[in-house]
Amino acid sequence: MEKFQLYNFAFENLSRKNMSFQEVFQHVKSFMEKDRYGNYKLMFGTDSQVHPTYTRFITGIVIQCETKGAWACIRKVIVPRRMNHLHERISYETTLTEEIVGLFTEERKNQLIELILPNIYRGASLTIEGHIDIGSGNKNKTRIFVNEMLARMEALGIEAKIKPEAFVASSYANRYTK
Structure with missing residues (x-):
């Protein structure tokens, strides 16, 4: 039972539209219940695209099992203006990812951990990653924001990934921003 009302948190994927966060969480949990010996990665990341009159942000949630594939969904957010400043856009992408990570409360994370906990010594695992659409290469314009955005993800207690690992x-997410 939700203790507070979630606003504007509609998720979708190719097979389902307008999922609530509770439905998303149930899909993640059901995916993990299929193989309690699996090596799981729960990953979040946001990308954006500036359009003529708005900026579209897409946040992806992906639960992946090394041997069993993945289940994924997205959340769309439209800002009704062009966000042309790179720092503002990258910062908002990170904020949207932080919002979704925050929905995975300690109680919910513990529910997922409990699924595989009996099999940890047999190789089962769960890692949680925040994927940030920035890179540290000399030619990458976003390199000046790397430390700031990594610190924000790590403050949430999740493993931060940047390009090329931030898929x-x-x-x-990038596929759905166009």
Whole structure:
């Protein structure tokens, strides 16, 4: 039972539209229940695209099992203006990812951990990652924001990933920003 009302948190994927966060969490949990010996990664990331009159942000949630594939969904947020300043856009992408990570409360994370806990010594695992659509290469304009955004993800207690490892943001979410 939700203790507070979640606003504007509608999720979708290719097979389902307008899912609540509780439905998303149940899909993640059900996916993990199929193989309690699996090596799981729960990953979050946001990408954006500036359009003529608005900026579209897509946040992806992906639960992946090394041997069993993945389940994923997205959340769309439209800002009704062009967000042309790179720092503002990257910062808002990180904020949207932080919002979704925050929905995975300690209680919910513990429910997921309890699914695999009996099998940890047999190789089962769960890691949680925040994927940020930035890179540290000399030619990458976003490199000056790397430390700031990494610190924000790490403050949430999750493993931060940047390009090229940040595929939930730079690849999965990116597909839906166009």
